[in-house]
Amino acid sequence: MDERVREHARTLVEWSARIEEGDDVVVRVGPDAHELAVAVAEELGERGANVVTTYADAEVTRAYLLGHDGDFAEDPAHELALYENADAVLSLGGGRNTTETADVPSEKRQAHSRAHAGVREARMETKWVSTEHPTRSLAQQAGMSGEAYRDFVYDAVFRDWEALATKQEKVKERLDDANEVRLISGDGTDLTMSVEGRVAVNSAASVAYDSHNLPSGEVFTAPSATEGEVVFDVPMTIHGRRVRDVRLEFADGEVVDYAAAQGEDAITEVLETDAGARRLGELGIGMNRGIDRVTDNILFDEKMGDTVHLALGRAYASNFPEGREDEANESAVHVDLITDVSEDSRIEVDGEVIQEDGAFWFEDGFDG
Amino acid sequence: MDERVREHARTLVEWSARIEEGDDVVVRVGPDAHELAVAVAEELGERGANVVTTYADAEVTRAYLLGHDGDFAEDPAHELALYENADAVLSLGGGRNTTETADVPSEKRQAHSRAHAGVREARMETKWVSTEHPTRSLAQQAGMSGEAYRDFVYDAVFRDWEALATKQEKVKERLDDANEVRLISGDGTDLTMSVEGRVAVNSAASVAYDSHNLPSGEVFTAPSATEGEVVFDVPMTIHGRRVRDVRLEFADGEVVDYAAAQGEDAITEVLETDAGARRLGELGIGMNRGIDRVTDNILFDEKMGDTVHLALGRAYASNFPEGREDEANESAVHVDLITDVSEDSRIEVDGEVIQEDGAFWFEDGFDG
Incomplete structure (x- = not known):
């Protein structure tokens, strides 16, 4: 063996x-x-x-x-x-x-x-x-x-999960304290989301961190009141169809326009599932740098270091304070879309840059 | 497929x-x-x-x-x-x-x-x-x-299970009414067993017949008071060891002498397990003629047409009238031994021949 x-x-x-x-x-x-x-x-x-x-x-x-x-x-x-x-x-x-x-x-x-x-x-x-x-x-x-x-x-x-959990904890705390997250990149992405009152999950591949995938390596929360535009440049398979370069436009938390270079009908199908499918259920920041390529398997792709994913549809109860789980977006679907943030990109929290071109504020190479 | x-x-x-x-x-x-x-x-x-x-x-x-x-x-x-x-x-x-x-x-x-x-x-x-x-x-x-x-x-x-069940029912009824079964063959076997008060099972590969193996095709009961000698000429594997030509001698229901051409130590180990291992737990008559050769797999071998098997050790509760299951021989083992009865052999029930050289009294070729 x-x-x-x-x-x-x-x-x-x-x-x-x-x-x-x-x-x-x-x-x-x-x-x-x-x-x-x-x-x-x-x-x-x-x-x-x-x-x-x-x-x-x-x-x-x-x-x-x-x-x-x-x-x-x-x-x-x-x-x-x-x-x-x-x-x-x-x-x-x-x-x-x-x-x-x-x-x-x-x-x-x-x-x-x-x-x-x-x-x-x-x-x-x-x-x-x-x-x-x-x-x-x-x-x-x-x-x-x-x-x-x-x-x-x-x-x-095979990561040093303990060390990754410590790094991820910093990002989690930043998101927990935040009101607004903004995602900007050179391909036309400029998206703002509210994360007020939400609880980010430090997903470190252990039930001790409320994390249930091995591998994991991401911090995720549940956004709302999404505004602006986002382009997803990581190709994927959704309901058996290849999808590439999806562009979503949001107003008042809801998708109001969309397009894709390939597989646009798959996106249409997702968006038409129910009302919740037009809203975001998840904002996730991939932090597993052991995953260095796309393999068309969401368990791995969404955890990839230097990526961000947003899910259309259902939110996780774990992102809400106890007793407020009913605020979670409801939908029969939860479809992740991924964008590379390693170049010409930044993530801002309440106006402060926390990541630029893949480097977090606490890492070498960050000059936010 | x-x-x-x-x-x-x-x-x-x-x-x-x-x-x-x-x-x-x-x-x-x-x-x-x-x-x-x-x-x-x-x-x-x-x-x-x-x-x-x-x-x-x-x-x-x-x-x-x-x-x-x-x-x-x-x-x-x-x-x-x-x-x-x-x-x-x-x-x-x-x-x-x-x-x-x-x-x-x-x-x-x-x-x-x-x-x-x-x-x-x-x-x-x-x-x-x-x-x-x-x-x-x-x-x-x-x-x-x-x-x-x-x-x-x-x-x-793939047998006509309905038809086989009808044939087996005749044998079951004969055994249910019987006091004594005698097994005789040219290799030196001459064994008598009491089956008084026992219930034979018509094992026709269906839970409807209290039968839990597919394939099945046997009638079995629980003997006692075994006397005489029996030779098992079907080779088998017992606890991982090859065993051939086992001879058992019984007196007052218990094995009093034994030998084997091969694997005698495996028989010793079985007999020394506990007191019940020296007594018989089962007398079975194989009636599945779709099984025409030995394959060293007890699920098949013991059902083979024109064979009889006897098990040392534990008896099945299904062979006892309700409320009398505690009369069943108890043991940690149940080890089947098989003998070919297709030639130079007969089975007698209360002195009457019910099978000779593999042919039952209700079949062509029987001249008991």
Whole structure:
């Protein structure tokens, strides 16, 4: 076994999920994440945790959904009981084909998802963490060889998380105290957003930081009252379609005009989902410099150092003070769009520059 | 997909487990049983059942057990809750190496198994069925090519189960009414067993027949007061060791002498487990003529037409009238030994021949 697989498992179990003796853990195993599952099982055994492994396979899901007719049962008792009694849920992504469910009608997928809202909630009340094993399918999605892709994934996962958390804490505190964030860049972006009364999340790849992805490495909050224009120059895939150079224009918090060099219809579809889809749910600042290229996988792309992402749609409750979670933007979608801020760009907080051309105020090379 | 995989899935879901709309089903997927899992998921979807798939992998189990130190938690809450809330459990065997846990100390395996007694009981209170997908590993265990092994498995699984159940019912009734069964063959076997007050099971590969294996095809009961000698000429693997031509001598229900042409130490180990291991827990008559060769897999071997098997150790509660289950022989082991009865052999019930050279009294070629 590649020694990095063990190290990945150790990071997941120890740093990310903070597994303790006696924890009842569900490990969801993608079909090509087998090796990581073996390493995770050994780590969990060493810690005296208890394990149920589930098989998270897109071909099985597709076959079930295509076979099924009529309404889905709400929160099946056995599945709900499994997660309600779990202390932690570790999802080891490792699919074989990122487009396996492309021919399942989206209404059916959505209906199945809606019927499992309680199961999902139960899962999110545990110490849950999602990670990805570097599979051939993900390498292909990234346009990379398997070997290069494995190097990429482990560079992203093996960070000095403690040190990154300390850096991110500075950004979080700045955002927590702020009223307004402004994003400016040479490509025509000039956007202002209110972040008043919001709580930024220092997402340091650990449940101890309210962060549930490995890798992570971002600080995010929930903006409102968005005004101005923004261009997203990082290409992505949205609902199976390639999207490039999306331009959004906001007035009074809402998208009032938009365009894209490619995949404009995908943006149209997103914006037409519901009223909340025309508002922003997230402003995220990518701070993981182990991620140095776009791989067409949102788990990695949005964490890339020297990028900013904005999501159309649903906001996270974690960005609101307790008791005010109902102020979060509601939508059936949460679609991230990413822009490179490493050159000819700056982020201002209440009029002060906190980042210029990718360098934060506390870093070398900053001359804001 | 091989059309036979679909047919296997249909037989499992429809005939064996009798899945109904709304059933909460757990599907345990061996790592190489993926294709069967996809076909089963489609069948379950079509029937409107609800599915949780678990990953039943020996490498994961081995890593967990080797990593673990000290006592195992008793019946972890999440695992117990999953099975307590399930209506059916379908186990799709499909390992990659039948000897994967060979280097896990057996005390550790047993301790883990003992700690999961409640989970196992919960599982056995559902409509549970175990089957095997024809994997490369099982083909190798059988000494066969993959293609020939697939033909073998599907010949065993695709029977006219209704018709076989009718035939088996005759044998069951005969055994239920009987006091004594005698087994005689030219190799020196002459064994008598009491079956008075016992209930034979017509094992027709369906929960409707209290039968939990697909394939099945046997009638079995729980003997006592065994006297005489028996030779088992079907070779097998017991606890990882090859065993051939085992001879057991019984007096007053207990083994008093034994020998084997090969693997005698494995028999010694079995007999020394506990007091119950020296008594018989099962007398089974194999009636699945789709199984026409030994493949070193007990799920198939013991069902082979024209064979008889006897198990040292634990008896099944299903062979006892309600309220008298405590009469069942108790032991930590249940080890089947098999003998060919197709030639120079007969089975007598209360002095009457019911089978001679493999032909039952109700079949052509019988001249008992």
